[in-house]
Amino acid sequence: MRPLLALALASLATPTMAQDVFVQDQPLPDLELPTIDGTRTIRLSELTGPPTLLIQFASW
Amino acid sequence: MPVWYAAAKPLIEEGLLRVVGITQEQHPDRCELYAQWQGYDFPILWDPFNLTQSTAVPMAMGVDGAGVLRDRRVDARSTDKLRAFTNKDWIHDVVSPAQPYPGVTLEVARTGVHGRNLNSARQAGVALLLFHRVLHGTPPDAKVFETSLLKIGGYAGMEGAAVDARFHLGVAHRLRYDSEHSQGSDFQASLDAWLGALLENPGQYIWRRRIQQWGPRLDKPYPFYDWVATAQAELTERGETPVVVRVPLTGSEVAGSTKEIPLREQEDLDPDPKGRTPRDTRGLVTIESAAALHTGIASKRVREPAGTARIHLVLKPGKNVHWGNEAGPATIWVEVPEGWNVRRQLWTLPLPEEVSTSEVRRIDFEVRPPLGPPTPGTIRGVAYYPLCEGEDGTCNLWAQPFEVTIPLPDPGDGDDDDEDDEDGGADR
Numbered sequence: 001m002r003p004l005l006a007l008a009l010a011s012l013a014t015p016t017m018a019q020d021v022f023v024q025d026q027p028l029p030d031l032e033l034p035t036i037d038g039t040r041t042i043r044l045s046e047l048t049g050p051p052t053l054l055i056q057f058a059s060w
Numbered sequence: 061m062p063v064w065y066a067a068a069k070p071l072i073e074e075g076l077l078r079v080v081g082i083t084q085e086q087h088p089d090r091c092e093l094y095a096q097w098q099g100y101d102f103p104i105l106w107d108p109f110n111l112t113q114s115t116a117v118p119m120a121m122g123v124d125g126a127g128v129l130r131d132r133r134v135d136a137r138s139t140d141k142l143r144a145f146t147n148k149d150w151i152h153d154v155v156s157p158a159q160p161y162p163g164v165t166l167e168v169a170r171t172g173v174h175g176r177n178l179n180s181a182r183q184a185g186v187a188l189l190l191f192h193r194v195l196h197g198t199p200p201d202a203k204v205f206e207t208s209l210l211k212i213g214g215y216a217g218m219e220g221a222a223v224d225a226r227f228h229l230g231v232a233h234r235l236r237y238d239s240e241h242s243q244g245s246d247f248q249a250s251l252d253a254w255l256g257a258l259l260e261n262p263g264q265y266i267w268r269r270r271i272q273q274w275g276p277r278l279d280k281p282y283p284f285y286d287w288v289a290t291a292q293a294e295l296t297e298r299g300e301t302p303v304v305v306r307v308p309l310t311g312s313e314v315a316g317s318t319k320e321i322p323l324r325e326q327e328d329l330d331p332d333p334k335g336r337t338p339r340d341t342r343g344l345v346t347i348e349s350a351a352a353l354h355t356g357i358a359s360k361r362v363r364e365p366a367g368t369a370r371i372h373l374v375l376k377p378g379k380n381v382h383w384g385n386e387a388g389p390a391t392i393w394v395e396v397p398e399g400w401n402v403r404r405q406l407w408t409l410p411l412p413e414e415v416s417t418s419e420v421r422r423i424d425f426e427v428r429p430p431l432g433p434p435t436p437g438t439i440r441g442v443a444y445y446p447l448c449e450g451e452d453g454t455c456n457l458w459a460q461p462f463e464v465t466i467p468l469p470d471p472g473d474g475d476d477d478d479e480d481d482e483d484g485g486a487d488r
Contacts, residue, residue, distance in 0.1 A: 021112050021113045021158070021160045022132060023129065023158070024129060024130075024131075024132055025129065025130065026129060026155060026157075026158070027126075027127050027128050027129075027155055027156070027157040028123060028127050028128075028129060028157060029112075029158045029159065029160050030157040030158065030159045030162075031111055031112065031159075031160060031161065031164075032164070032165055032166055033082065033105035033106060033107055033111070033112075033190075034105065034106050034190060034191055034193065034194045035103055035104060035105060035106065036083060036088040036089075036091050036092045036095070036104045036105070037088075037092055038088070038106075038193030038194055038197075039194070040194060041166055041191065041194055042080065042103060042105055044127075044157075045127060045157040046127070047078075047080060047123060047127050048125060048126055048127040049078070049125060050075060050076060050077055050078050050125060050146075051076070051122065051123060051124050051125050051145065051146045052077070052078050052079070052080055052123040052127075053064070053068050053077055053078070053079045053080075053120055053121075053122065053123075053134065053136060053142065054080050054081075054082065054120070054121040054122075054123055055061065055064060055079065055080070055082070055118060055119070055120050055121075055136075056081075056082050056112065056114045056116075056117050056118060056119045056120075056121070057061050057081060057082070057083060057084070057118040057119075058083055058084045058085050058091070058117050058118075058269070059083065059085060059090055059091045059093075059094035059095075059285075059287070060085075060269075060273075060282060060283075060284040060285060
């Protein structure tokens with residue numbers, strides 16, 4: 001099998017997009033994002049301790 | 061958003077709740093300014109690639125102390141309602157968190173090591189851009205942009221690729237466009253990639269907003285960044301130094317929405333009908349252009365105004381030249397095809413007070429095709445600019461023709477879409 005074709009087939013075998021990142025009654029996804037000031041990252045799955053109000057927003 | 065934070069604050073002070081924000085913006089510094097202005101002291105995460113797959117904002121989710129999502133739309137309008145959430149006891153099963161993008165991690169960005177398939181490479185390309193500032197304290201360099209774009213584009217161009225890869229490609233192009241490594245085609249490439257993604261998923265309003273930010277007023281749900289000047293002024297008045305907005309706001313990013321179809325406001329006179337002004341054949345100034353289409357084009361039910369587009373022109377002076385401001389402003393003469401419309405044909409670019417400057421100059425305006433099905437078209441025009449060469453060199457008025465082609469995609473490629481505005485306006 002040619003390498004490019006093999007690579008393409010391997011790609012197709014990989015899950016390409018999660019159906020739902022946030023699922024009711026499931027842990028937050030293991031997703032790491034930087035803070036807006038670029039000084040650190042936070043992993044959503046590590047938000048434990050006190051309950052969290054997670055707000056998706058934009059300044060517009 | 062301010063209401064939610066005010067409601068949460070007493071619980072935060074009692075140690076019963078934490079707030080974490082995730083912004084869906086291309087430019088993190090703008091959100092930083094907004095947070096400074098509003099006095100938000102909670103961490104805000106930057107998700108320009110929409111890895112959280114948010115389709116609407118704002119949205120508040122309730123997460124219990126074990127990190128389990130318990131309410132996808134928690135009622136955060138009052139402290140009492142939030143206290144009802146924090147007071148609940150939950151039964152926990154041991155479940156591992158999902159990894160929607162296993163290759164988008166700080167570790168992958170640090171090592172550059174990723175899986176062998178194209179999707180893993182795409183995710184590594186995203187990670188390189190997303191985490192560069194955290195890792196290195198600086199924006200990505202030219203090489204990082206090139207590598208990332210190749211990795212993301214290589215997967216996005218593959219048949220059967222996840223549609224969000226096109227959105228990621230658009231974000232990467234726009235990040236480079238806003239950097240010192242900008243290439244002239246990046247702006248249009250980002251808009252094209254975002255529109256390609258939207259055609260596949262017209263109900264993805266975060267993707268739609270990214271185009272509308274630079275799109276025509278007929279398509280805008282709100283102005284986007286009209287609050288910036290007020291925030292800067294109020295912060296200064298408070299004795300604070302406002303967070304610097306690194307990328308200048310374009311006209312489209314502060315313009316209000318409208319329901320009125322743009323019509324010719326006045327008849328302008330062609331400043332040089334016989335073309336006597338010397339042509340800038342040496343490329344002393346580079347003209348870049350992009351056309352942001354009405355996102356209604358992504359739906360099958362294309363309506364007439366969907367043909368409107370916002371044209372962005374950028375004039376970049378080369379090395380060893382500067383604007384001859386004493387001779388007046390640069391101007392743009394625009395000619396649209398038969399049946400098309402533009403509010404005016406002669407546009408004047410802002411003129412600084414200083415005698416000699418060499419800044420990048422920008423202008424954006426809207427064009428509208430004739431009634432009927434969307435049609436492609438070419439906008440032609442001439443930029444006129446007084447320019448001086450060298451420190452004490454001669455100053456001349458130069459002219460440079462330009463063309464902006466508006467290729468309209470086939471709306472038949474898109475899914476049906478009822479175009480209801482899910483995020484309901486400018487509730488921040």
